Amino acid sequence: xxxxxxxxxxxxxxxxxxxxxxxxxxxxxxxxxxxxxxxxxxxxxxxxxxxxxxxxxxxxxxxxxxxxxxxxxxxxxxxxxxxxxxxxxxxxxxxxxxxxxxxxxxxxxxxxxxxxxxxxxxxxxxxxxxxxxxxxxxxxxxxxxxxxxxxxxxxxxxxxxxxxxxxxxxxxxxxxxxxxxxxxxxxxxxxxxxxxxxxxxxxxxxxxxxxxxxxxxxxxxxxxxxxxxxxxxxxxxxxxxxxxxxxxxxxxxxxxxxxxxxxxxxxxxxxxxxxxxxxxxxxxxxxxxxxxxxxxxxxxxxxxxxxxxxxxxxxxxxxxxxxxxxxxxxxxxxxxxxxxxxxxxxxxxxxxxxxxxxxxxxxxxxxxxxxxxxxxxxxxxxxxxxxxxxxxxxxxxxxxxxxxxxxxxxxxxxxxxxx
Numbered sequence: 001x002x003x004x005x006x007x008x009x010x011x012x013x014x015x016x017x018x019x020x021x022x023x024x025x026x027x028x029x030x031x032x033x034x035x036x037x038x039x040x041x042x043x044x045x046x047x048x049x050x051x052x053x054x055x056x057x058x059x060x061x062x063x064x065x066x067x068x069x070x071x072x073x074x075x076x077x078x079x080x081x082x083x084x085x086x087x088x089x090x091x092x093x094x095x096x097x098x099x100x101x102x103x104x105x106x107x108x109x110x111x112x113x114x115x116x117x118x119x120x121x122x123x124x125x126x127x128x129x130x131x132x133x134x135x136x137x138x139x140x141x142x143x144x145x146x147x148x149x150x151x152x153x154x155x156x157x158x159x160x161x162x163x164x165x166x167x168x169x170x171x172x173x174x175x176x177x178x179x180x181x182x183x184x185x186x187x188x189x190x191x192x193x194x195x196x197x198x199x200x201x202x203x204x205x206x207x208x209x210x211x212x213x214x215x216x217x218x219x220x221x222x223x224x225x226x227x228x229x230x231x232x233x234x235x236x237x238x239x240x241x242x243x244x245x246x247x248x249x250x251x252x253x254x255x256x257x258x259x260x261x262x263x264x265x266x267x268x269x270x271x272x273x274x275x276x277x278x279x280x281x282x283x284x285x286x287x288x289x290x291x292x293x294x295x296x297x298x299x300x301x302x303x304x305x306x307x308x309x310x311x312x313x314x315x316x317x318x319x320x321x322x323x324x325x326x327x328x329x330x331x332x333x334x335x336x337x338x339x340x341x342x343x344x345x346x347x348x349x350x351x352x353x354x355x356x357x358x359x360x361x362x363x364x365x366x367x368x369x370x371x372x373x374x375x376x377x378x379x380x381x382x383x384x385x386x387x388x389x390x391x392x393x394x395x396x397x398x399x400x401x402x403x404x405x406x407x408x409x410x411x412x413x414x415x416x417x418x419x
């Protein structure tokens with residue numbers, strides 16, 4: 001060990017790294033879409049996912065690297081789309097776990113957090129030793145480990161990880177998306193640290209003015225990951241007017257009058273802004289704040305039915321067919337533009353049912369559905385079908401008189417997924 005490196009990585013450095021990674025994916029996402037191994041259109045899904053991470057840092061006052069990493073993880077996990085997006089989001093989650101509570105980080109601390117992120121990413125893919133992504137991730141982690149052990153600067157750690165990953169992939173089919181995604185992420189982080197942006201990407205220091213016409217806009221991937229419920233004691237509040245005001249900075253807002261109180265249920269990304277307004281509305285009680293990107297219990301609030309059926313529709317025709325099949329909640333999405341984790345979780349938070357069966361008709365949705373299940377817990381069951389015919393057969397077996405678990409069991413058998 002050299003023991004001489006005293007480099008400190010700040011929150012500003014972290015922002016530049018993420019901006020660099022987004023910039024790199026902005027250049028590569030169309031090429032990545034032509035590769036295999038991470039579902040359909042992996043580049044597009046990656047771009048949407050890192051866009052959600054980027055937007056979670058926009059206009060945030062916290063400048064600690066731990067706080068920013070946690071926010072980026074929240075955005076990525078909640079905004080993840082497709083198999084590739086879920087894997088990348090887990091890397092952000094591990095990185096956030098490794099940096100939690102830190103104002104700044106040494107190179108060694110950041111390098112260890114990065115290794116932690118790779119471990120989290122590996123966990124969502126079945127442990128197949130010959131899987132190209134697993135092979136690459138292990139090599140990247142090994143390269144980072146040796147550089148961290150030698151107390152190298154962060155640029156050297158990232159370069160060592162990148163070189164180790166490329167060496168492990170020598171002779172492997174270059175049509176595999178997983179290794180290319182990892183390389184693009186590392187290269188983007190390096191360019192971001194150096195300020196060497198090679199595309200007109202989002203700048204978290206200058207705002208969103210760097211976008212050019214026709215280029216993907218990360219603002220469209222903004223997620224509202226915090227569920228806030230509260231009671232306000234002010235019978236004179238205008239309920240429709242308050243709900244309209246809340247919709248300005250939320251993806252979901254429900255305001256109802258309950259005797260002497262006003263009940264508020266909102267999904268937002270700026271809890272502080274909401275609470276600053278709320279203290280002026282009247283005395284508050286029973287304030288509950290839930291980060292929906294982390295595992296949480298889905299509370300029951302006067303649900304209309306005991307169990308609901310949730311699925312994804314790619315167009316109005318399929319949506320109508322699903323309604324006829326008895327599906328209660330329909331989330332828009334297709335194999336190319338799959339639903340985000342946020343859309344599934346938000347739908348389950350609608351208070352329609354006490355529990356849910358989420359049914360998928362394509363393997364493209366499976367990792368996203370599983371991620372939603374991890375966040376929502378035991379009150380959500382999954383039926384993962386491979387095609388629309390299987391889903392239709394499964395839905396015919398749905399029985400409102402049975403629990404979500406009983407329905408999932410019967411629906412799985414009806415779809416021919418198990419005996």
